[in-house]
Amino acid sequence: MVLKGNCVIAQSGGPTPVINNSLYGLIEEAWKKEEIAALYGALYGITGLLKERLIDLKKEDIAVLKGLRYTPGAALGSCRHRLKAEEYPRLLEIFKRHNIRYFFYIGGNDSMDTVYKINRLAQEEGYEMRVVGVPKTIDNDLPGTDHCPGYGSAAKYIASVVRETGLDLKGMLSQNRVTLLETMGRNTGWLAAAAMLAKRSPEEAPHLIYLPERPFNIDKFLSDVKVVYQEYGYAYVVVAEGLKDINGNYIVAEESKDVFGHRQLGSGLAAYLKNAIEGSLPVKARYIVPSTAQRSSMLYASRTDAEEAYLVGKEAVSLACQGLSGIMVTLEREKGSPYLCRVGYIDVAQVANQEKSVPLEWITPEGNFLTRDFIEYALPLIQGEIQVPFAGGLPDYAKLNVERK
Amino acid sequence: MVLKGNCVIAQSGGPTPVINNSLYGLIEEAWKKEEIAALYGALYGITGLLKERLIDLKKEDIAVLKGLRYTPGAALGSCRHRLKAEEYPRLLEIFKRHNIRYFFYIGGNDSMDTVYKINRLAQEEGYEMRVVGVPKTIDNDLPGTDHCPGYGSAAKYIASVVRETGLDLKGMLSQNRVTLLETMGRNTGWLAAAAMLAKRSPEEAPHLIYLPERPFNIDKFLSDVKVVYQEYGYAYVVVAEGLKDINGNYIVAEESKDVFGHRQLGSGLAAYLKNAIEGSLPVKARYIVPSTAQRSSMLYASRTDAEEAYLVGKEAVSLACQGLSGIMVTLEREKGSPYLCRVGYIDVAQVANQEKSVPLEWITPEGNFLTRDFIEYALPLIQGEIQVPFAGGLPDYAKLNVERK
Structure with missing residues (x-):
């Protein structure tokens, strides 16, 4: 009709x-x-x-x-x-x-x-x-679709930047031996997970990836970073902006909410973790916050x-x-x-108003990396x-x- | 011989x-x-x-x-x-x-x-x-040379990212109407200045650029941001990591120093300015910290x-x-x-151990932008x-x- x-x-x-x-x-x-x-x-x-x-x-x-x-x-x-x-x-x-x-x-x-x-x-x-x-x-958090237009490009951006800044980190002996990269993604870890696509060998960046799908524990995090740092002399860590603790509270978020009732993210998680690392390990950390660059780089x-x-x-x-x-x-x-x-x-x-999360079975038991399932899912998209x-x-x-x- | x-x-x-x-x-x-x-x-x-x-x-x-x-x-x-x-x-x-x-x-x-x-x-x-x-x-802070290899590429990166994230900012009505981008550059403003290359019209990003070559005053800064925000409904601001106050003290820097006695920068200036903006204007700000991505993007x-x-x-x-x-x-x-x-x-x-600064006469009297001289200098390099x-x-x-x- x-x-x-x-x-x-x-x-x-x-x-x-x-x-x-x-x-x-x-x-x-x-x-x-x-x-x-x-x-x-x-x-x-x-x-x-x-x-x-x-x-x-x-x-x-x-x-x-x-x-x-x-x-x-x-x-x-x-x-x-x-x-x-x-x-x-x-x-x-x-x-x-x-x-x-x-x-x-x-x-x-x-x-x-x-x-x-x-x-x-x-x-x-x-x-x-x-x-x-x-x-x-x-x-990439819309349900009912295998993936969302826009995700593949941002995933490719994250993976490329991790590869490039990973080369920078590896190639540069200085006090700064930990690099943190904070991705967007609100309550899901799809974008942080995409960093994994950069990796081809155990030593290559990224070494650790943390998603909001699993409760974040700062002590476990610091212990993970220490292990990697002791192994390679440096560590590349990717965190999703929306990390939450065991009680479901954001690790770092602003008090204010947007019109849809979402708390504002992307402000300070990386800085908080940098300070935590420097307070716990004899190493300096720096952070990369691509923010809107990850959704606008053609x-x-x-x-x-x-x-x-x-x-x-x-x-x-x-x-x-x-x-x-x-x-x-x-x-x-x-x-x-x-x-x-x-x-x-x-x-x-x-x-x-629904959110689709990264399947829990795609996250390693340690909660700090992804399985091959994620690569099979994401690689064709980039x-x-x-x-x-x-x-x-x-x-x-x-x-x-x-x-x- | x-x-x-x-x-x-x-x-x-x-x-x-x-x-x-x-x-x-x-x-x-x-x-x-x-x-x-x-x-x-x-x-x-x-x-x-x-x-x-x-x-x-x-x-x-x-x-x-x-x-x-x-x-x-x-x-x-x-x-x-x-x-x-x-x-x-x-x-x-x-x-x-x-x-x-x-x-x-x-x-x-x-x-x-x-x-x-x-x-x-x-x-x-x-x-x-x-x-x-x-x-x-x-x-780009080595004396004795017109410019330094490496600068042109990082300048092109900064200008491109400002153009792209400037489109993102302009195109998106939300609470976040101020974008801050923090560049590297240590005590000189060459990299921050490069953002200017992105601009083709008064409304386009960036609107304000602050270099360490001129003392930074937070009240003047907030007043500048307010003027731009009132004019366009949004503001894109670029700051060099090494901004200093009238007494020559870094606005934000860590206590520790590297082996050459340099204070560690790139940690918190953008966050500090974001908070200052949000405390002074009815608007949310977000920040982009490209960090090592600006020196490793091919x-x-x-x-x-x-x-x-x-x-x-x-x-x-x-x-x-x-x-x-x-x-x-x-x-x-x-x-x-x-x-x-x-x-x-x-x-x-x-x-x-010498540093070459951006010539003061290339900085506008207001101290928040560059003159055409800078474009003539930098444009061929990108x-x-x-x-x-x-x-x-x-x-x-x-x-x-x-x-x-």
């Missing part, structure tokens, strides 16, 4: 290097569809939609749109915003006024909650529309990831035009090798590189009209 | 992405010289030399040696070590035993002190040898820099074979454009990229025999 109308695409949550690949896939596919007339981008996610900050994507230069495939950051702008009850009527009014019948939201767990609510709202109000979530998160992005991000965007449009709504597009991996992945979908209610054009010595990224004024 | 004998090459101080380009240039040129017989690499700088940890570089695979041109980290191993009086006789004994007549030390300020001392030692003891320093430091390395690093290595051998000793190779820039740079040399006594081979999704770096066991 063909539903004619206009379309809005929006981006939400933390950007990934390939979030604009999904945007491009959505635009390309929606442009082709006869039932979709106007093709809008909402600036800054749902917050821009509420303010009717819509741009006409068909007025963009085709070359610029293609450039989105190698441009990090959220090209339309993104947000963290939990829909308030009083905003629902406003939202529906905007959909109606612009005859918006297709809404695509590229985002993570929290954004899927928004997709779920908007779809339910439209149903309750008898306004026919198709609302589809497009998965995106470097954290030079370390994975072509496999970019391609999949593009495909889930295209598939979202196909599924919506087939009449589906209230779903999230997924990636379904075939068993065995070679690596093969297809697109599928899942009821977004099963995804919203394959291939992306050609980034340079101008004047720096990456030359695409800019939509709204950016160029 | 031809001096026949063997040769030792060693690397010292913090690695750079292109430190092995200098190593390759030295090897390639020394290999050609009839007066140079054995070609040794000392492992871990002067400390390895003192332990006679020498490897025969002519036994390395040519393909591996060529691979040094895209391999970060110190391939021979590096160190920080201040020669003690009692080590001098030992050193001379080793030189004599192995008939070492050529010693090339790739390093920064502290290493040039070692070059100076070894040259003086040999002269005093009447042992004829040629001792030449090959400049290397991402800090994907962001500059081809110009790599080429110059290679050339200073070759030139060191040429000058030594011409009879020069106790010198450091330099880069001399021609005035005007296009950019042209030749190799030269300087008496190492003029370099040892031109061109290096092709890094990948295998299995990750950079595939070269390994000398000693690494491969």
Whole structure:
């Protein structure tokens, strides 16, 4: 049953290097569809939609749109915003006024909650529309999909940086003989685990990896570091920002919470552990906190990831035009090798506000490293590189009209 | 006057992405010289030399040696070590035993002190040898040379990461509306200044840059951040690790000192400023601490820099074979454009333990940004990229025999 109308695409949550690949896939596919007339981008996610900050994507230069495939950051702008009850009527009014019948939201767990609510709202109000979530998160914590677009690129970044800074550490006899790298990932350890991909021999970095999936014990940690340091004369340690103690409390987190009730992470865990190491061992430690660089580096992005991000965007449009709504597009991996992945979908209610953790059986009994299972899972996701054009010595990224004024 | 004998090459101080380009240039040129017989690499700088940890570089695979041109980290191993009086006789004994007549030390300020001392030692003891320093430091703080091999690549890394994480910041409406990036650079601001290269418009990152060359005042800093935040709704701030107050005291540094008497930096400045911002403005800040990633990322390395690093290595051998000793190779820039740079040399006594700062007239009167002069200086240094081979999704770096066991 063909539903004619206009379309809005929006981006939400933390950007990934390939979030604009999904945007491009959505635009390309929606442009082709006869039932979709106007093709809008909402600036800054749902917050821009509420303010009717819509741009006409068909007025963009085709070359610029293609450039989105190698441009990090959220090209339309993104947000963290939990829909308030009083905003629902406003939202529906905007959909109606612009005859918006297709809404695509590229985002993570929290954004899927928004997709779920908007779809339910439209149903309750008898306004026919198709609302589809497009998965995106470097954290890789969305359930219902083998992995999340964005993860492969951030994983490749983490593994590459560990390899490079591991060479730096190994090659440099100084007081600084312990390197700590703190990854993002909120309550899951997918990103920290990715560091393991850098390792080819026992002596190579990383030596220790700690994930939030297992309770963190500082004494065990210090004893682990000591063992490695005594063995090799140096130690490379990777920690996930969301490490928790046996009682489920973050080792280091801020008091304040974001709009979704999440405590702010990424502020001080590495420094805390550095001090603990220096207080316990006769060695200096230094820390690397890549922070948002791990989700915005295009030079370390994975072509496999970019391609999949593009495909889930295209598939979202196909599924919506087939009449589906209230779903999230997924990636379904075939068993065995070679690596093969297809697109599928899942009821977004099963995804919203859920977190998928690293399976406990993939973590070694000692709780400080991963098993081969993780490599089999993650290695295919980091394959291939992306050609980034340079101008004047720096990456030359695409800019939509709204950016160029 | 031809001096026949063997040769030792060693690397010292913090690695750079292109430190092995200098190593390759030295090897390639020394290999050609009839007066140079054995070609040794000392492992871990002067400390390895003192332990006679020498490897025969002519036994390395040519393909591996060529691979040094895209391999970060110190391939021979590096160190920080201040020669003690009692080590001098030992050193001379080793030189004599192995008939070492050529010693090339790739390093920064502290290493040039070692070059100076070894040259003086040999002269005093009447042992004829040629001792030449090959400049290397991402800090760019060596006097006597227009710029230092290693700087261009780290500058390109900083500018690229600021551009990428600047896109991330701009594109993401959340509580985190201030990004702080802390660069290395010890007492000089060359690396922090490089962030400016990312900027093409007033709104683009970075908005504020603070260098150790100007006294840092926290109240002025907070007032600057506030102005930017009010103008754009976000602020991107770059700080050099070595910021000092009006009395010349580091804003944040550890009590302990390294062997050269330098206080340990890179530990907590960004966190301190984040807290100051959050205590003063209604906004959250996050920080990026690239640490050793800024000196080991080959994907962001500059081809110009790599080429110059290679050339200073070759030139060191040429000058030594011409009879020069106790010198450091330099880069001399021609005035005007296009950019042209030749190799030269300087008496190492003029370099040892000295620091070259960013000229004060290149810093804006407000003390929070750079003038166009800096761009004219730095932009040519970041031109061109290096092709890094990948295998299995990750950079595939070269390994000398000693690494491969």
